[in-house]
Amino acid sequence: MTSSDASPSVPAGPDRPDLRADCGSCFGLCCVALPFARSQDFARDKSAGSPCRNLRDDFRCGIHTRLRDEGYQGCTVFDCFGAGQKVSQVTFEGVSWRERPESARTMYEVFPVMRHLHELLWYLSEVLERPRARPVHREARRALDGIERLTRAGAGELLAADVSALRGDVNTLLLKASDLVRAEVPGRKKNHRGADLAGARLRDADLRGATLRGALLIAADLTGADLRFADLIGADLRDTRLGGADLTDSIFLTQAQLNAARGDRATELPAGLTRPAHWTA
Incomplete structure (x- = not known):
């Protein structure tokens, strides 16, 4: 079978709005929680937990349309896979680090954990949309459901999660799916x-x-x-x-x-x- 005989295209981007960044529902977490160093990707240094100088009071970026021109190329390639709004609206129930400063440190620590989990959900969702990966769909669904439940847990459970072990288990499944899908090419x-x-x-x-x-x-x-x-x-x-x-x-x-x-x-x-x-x- 040649590639032209392949089954219809499937979305590489899963039809999951919750796994796509919604900056309007986030407390600017990527602009605060994460550090960056002055380089070709960032015009200035910024420490973890320190708000970017371009972050506005409404949690929007003041130079969003000029990021590359202003030397912040790194910001344009970052993707939280929807973790920002999940932490903001679910884990911390819509109360920002500005409104409750005592929660800020925990919120910043939870954000990268949630980002890892949402990335795994993105890949697992794609597996479930690939007809060729059907032999591992049941396993993928089980893994996805387990991670979904974890993303709705409290901050303490999220911080205690063994993300490395989860990534290892999911990666084994993704390798199986990859082999099945790539078998389309003779x-x-x-x-x-x-x-x-x-x-x-x-x-x-x-x-x-x-x-x-x-x-x-x-x-x-x-x-x-x-x-x-x-x-x-x-x-x-x-x-x-x-x-x-x-x-x-x-x-x-x-x-x-x-x-x-x-x-x-x-x-x-x-x-x-x-x-x-x-x-x-």
């Missing part, structure tokens, strides 16, 4: 798992069904590459050239990865993900 697939491909020249490369899990692809040239059914979980796509590349049905691709890359209007994207505004025409 023949031997390329294995670049964890490879250092920074700056690599991969223009027009046939990477259908390849595994690029955790691969370092910083500034790599993937112009015109065929990445259909390629596993891209954890791949570092900062400044990766994706002009004209075909990412249709790529596996476990996130919006944050696309935001970090450099594509154009000819780049073919999976359903559910959007073309970043900064991509060239």
Whole structure:
């Protein structure tokens, strides 16, 4: 069977609004809880727990439309997978760190835990939307339901959770799903798992069904590459050239990865993900 015989495309972005950032329902947690260092991604240093100087009283970013121009490229590629609004509205019941300063430290500690959990929910939701992964759907549903319950727990239970163990268990399941989905592509697939491909020249490369899990692809040239059914979980796509590349049905691709890359209007994207505004025409 060739890729053209494949079943209809499925969304790489699960149809889960709760796993997409809703900054209007968040207390600006990514702008307060997380630290960043002055670099090409951030114009200034900021310590954890210290509000960014650009955070307004309404928890919105004062330079949101100019982040890249102002030297805050790192902010444009961060994705909390909806953890911000969950912590703000569920864990802390809509009471902000400004209203209740004594809760601030705990809120900041819970946020990255919730972010890890929501990322796992994102990947598990994609597994459940992949017909080819049906043999692991029951296992994926069980894992998803367990993590869903945990995300609704109190702050103490969230902070006590063994996130590393959870990630390990889910990763085993995601590997099974990846193998099932990539089997859509006949023949031997390329294995670049964890490879250092920074700056690599991969223009027009046939990477259908390849595994690029955790691969370092910083500034790599993937112009015109065929990445259909390629596993891209954890791949570092900062400044990766994706002009004209075909990412249709790529596996476990996130919006944050696309935001970090450099594509154009000819780049073919999976359903559910959007073309970043900064991509060239």
